Amino acid sequence: MTLTAQERYEAWLNDPSIDKATKDELSALAGNAKEIEDRFYRDLEFGTGGLRGVMGAGTNRMNPYTVGKATQGLANWLNGKSASPSVVIAHDSRNNSPEFALDSALVLAANGITTYLFPSLRPTPQLSFAVRALGAAGGIVITASHNPPEYNGYKVYGADGGQLVPADAEQAISAIQQVSGFDQVKRICREEAEGRGLLRWLDDEADQQYVDTVVQQSLNGDLLKSGLGEKFSVVFTPLHGAGNMPVRRVLKQAGFTNVHIVAEQEQPDGYFSTVKSPNPEEREAFTLAMKLGEEIGADIIIGTDPDCDRMGAVVRDNEGSYFVLSGNQSGAIMVHYFLSTLQERGQLPGNGVVVKTIVTSEMGADIARHYGVDVVNTLTGFKYIGEKMTAYAQTGEKSFLFGYEESYGYLAGTYARDKDAVIASMLIAEAAAYYKSQGKTLYDILQELYAQFGTYMEHLESRTLKGIDGVQQIASIMNDWRSSPPSEVDGVKVEKVLDYAPGLDGLPPENVLKFMLADGSWFCLRPSGTEPKIKVYFAVCGTSQSEAAAAIKRLTQAVMKRVDN
Numbered sequence: 001m002t003l004t005a006q007e008r009y010e011a012w013l014n015d016p017s018i019d020k021a022t023k024d025e026l027s028a029l030a031g032n033a034k035e036i037e038d039r040f041y042r043d044l045e046f047g048t049g050g051l052r053g054v055m056g057a058g059t060n061r062m063n064p065y066t067v068g069k070a071t072q073g074l075a076n077w078l079n080g081k082s083a084s085p086s087v088v089i090a091h092d093s094r095n096n097s098p099e100f101a102l103d104s105a106l107v108l109a110a111n112g113i114t115t116y117l118f119p120s121l122r123p124t125p126q127l128s129f130a131v132r133a134l135g136a137a138g139g140i141v142i143t144a145s146h147n148p149p150e151y152n153g154y155k156v157y158g159a160d161g162g163q164l165v166p167a168d169a170e171q172a173i174s175a176i177q178q179v180s181g182f183d184q185v186k187r188i189c190r191e192e193a194e195g196r197g198l199l200r201w202l203d204d205e206a207d208q209q210y211v212d213t214v215v216q217q218s219l220n221g222d223l224l225k226s227g228l229g230e231k232f233s234v235v236f237t238p239l240h241g242a243g244n245m246p247v248r249r250v251l252k253q254a255g256f257t258n259v260h261i262v263a264e265q266e267q268p269d270g271y272f273s274t275v276k277s278p279n280p281e282e283r284e285a286f287t288l289a290m291k292l293g294e295e296i297g298a299d300i301i302i303g304t305d306p307d308c309d310r311m312g313a314v315v316r317d318n319e320g321s322y323f324v325l326s327g328n329q330s331g332a333i334m335v336h337y338f339l340s341t342l343q344e345r346g347q348l349p350g351n352g353v354v355v356k357t358i359v360t361s362e363m364g365a366d367i368a369r370h371y372g373v374d375v376v377n378t379l380t381g382f383k384y385i386g387e388k389m390t391a392y393a394q395t396g397e398k399s400f401l402f403g404y405e406e407s408y409g410y411l412a413g414t415y416a417r418d419k420d421a422v423i424a425s426m427l428i429a430e431a432a433a434y435y436k437s438q439g440k441t442l443y444d445i446l447q448e449l450y451a452q453f454g455t456y457m458e459h460l461e462s463r464t465l466k467g468i469d470g471v472q473q474i475a476s477i478m479n480d481w482r483s484s485p486p487s488e489v490d491g492v493k494v495e496k497v498l499d500y501a502p503g504l505d506g507l508p509p510e511n512v513l514k515f516m517l518a519d520g521s522w523f524c525l526r527p528s529g530t531e532p533k534i535k536v537y538f539a540v541c542g543t544s545q546s547e548a549a550a551a552i553k554r555l556t557q558a559v560m561k562r563v564d565n
Helices: 005-014 020-027 033-040 066-083 097-110 125-132 166-177 190-195 205-215 223-229 244-254 285-297 327-344 363-370 382-395 421-436 442-453 467-483 545-563
Strands: 049-056 086-091 115-119 138-142 153-156 199-201 234-237 259-262 300-304 311-316 322-324 353-356 374-378 400-404 408-414 455-466 492-499 514-518 522-527 534-543
Touching: 005 020, 005 033, 020 522, 033 327, 033 467, 049 066, 066 097, 066 153, 066 522, 086 097, 086 125, 097 115, 097 138, 097 153, 097 190, 097 199, 097 363, 097 467, 125 138, 125 421, 138 300, 138 514, 190 199, 205 421, 223 244, 223 421, 234 244, 234 285, 234 322, 244 259, 244 421, 259 300, 285 300, 285 322, 285 382, 300 421, 300 492, 300 514, 311 327, 327 353, 327 363, 327 408, 327 421, 327 455, 353 363, 353 382, 353 421, 363 442, 374 382, 382 408, 408 421, 442 455, 442 467, 455 545, 467 514, 467 522, 467 545, 522 545, 534 545
Parallel strands: 086 115, 086 138, 115 199, 234 259, 234 300, 353 374, 353 400
Antiparallel strands: 049 153, 138 153, 300 311, 311 322, 400 408, 455 534, 492 514, 514 522, 522 534
16 A cells, blocks of 8 residues: 555654654644645655665655665675675765765664775765776765755765666665565674774775776876876865765876865865856856956866766866856867877777767767767666776777766776766876877867867756656656657758667667757757756767857757757
């Protein structure tokens, strides 16, 4: 029998395994039917990436009970797969992240699973690296990436260091759903877990191993250490997150010695008090960094999100004004820099591959093919890029060179299976320094790439639709476009509709619609997997920036008029 939200609410109030503070929080909601409905209308969904939601009491919230239940299910699943599994846990700077991380470790320990725990915040990609380096059965990261401060999350990784892909996630979800009550969640205290060797703290040796491995991916270290790294000035902001120490260590070890940190955003802060959103995709997040950049005459400004898996960069345009590179533009520049450098050195493998997502610009793909490198598309989410990397490592069919997605996630090298803002920070700075030695800026390079491959322009619109009504509204929008696809948009014929829901081109099923237009432009509708949003992606290619800008404006207006109707 399915319980109503009110019945679930009352069950929590009467559950002897729930603490008094939580019950007090819930008692204060008495009579607030709308809030009770939002907190209890469902269990916080454990999707293919794990949990993500607003923190607070309730089944549809991030709290010690929902986290504990998920961890108990995960422990049951891991113990069913292996005789003596181990897990690595990391967390970011968000409120309650350290507590959720330690509590997860103590639940795993109570189930006989050895857990390696970082003593303070670390980047998500370092967790991916550590899972592989320690030969662990899996990993957990407590983070909500760049979501607003009231959110937190719980991401699960497999033995390859990648986020769980659907087949494994379904098994983990099934195991979690079988944990019917909080009284089934096992825990032991920290002292017992440490005493039995089931809780082990990672130290600086683990950090240095990761830093060394990232720096090994550098392409022009000798040039930087010959004096260029001292002359080239970098402003870096970790946006109150986990990137502060690792990015600084990697930049310094790679040869960048003229690095300036945005002091107001240097320390961890779960409220992200200096920004509206700790998201390097947003120009506003760089306000303080650009101010510092003006003061010191910075060559490049770099920012990373709270768990340091996304990187954004700001450069100067031809008028000397700050230009915030999009994820697609940064990706295209890094693909060009990476592949051209390997080609010049005769180090491009014959079976090299660049992997990107279906909503990422085709510009990087065109550049890769120009250098004779194959391009493979995956569904949105770096877990799918990681899955391809693992498959290539097993078969030897292709040599992975670079992976990226439009949402500011990049990876070079095979040491991890997730996007890494640490290596992206190093590579974008290295590319900028290298081209500066030739008298060019990254903006100049972008214009050269436009001239050679076409002026690609992309845009993203998103609509936040919260609560049960929002879920239904997003489903209604997708059903509308799926059941009645347009034959033309703004006078341009729709040549093909790609519906990924049943699975397409060998990809797993996903609720995504992509519309290909006769003039080479496209747009794509996709409900977010981590936020109460529907996202609409747009892409065009013109012969000039003004032409491309006008085209994408028309396309966006035409599509969003129907979406918002």
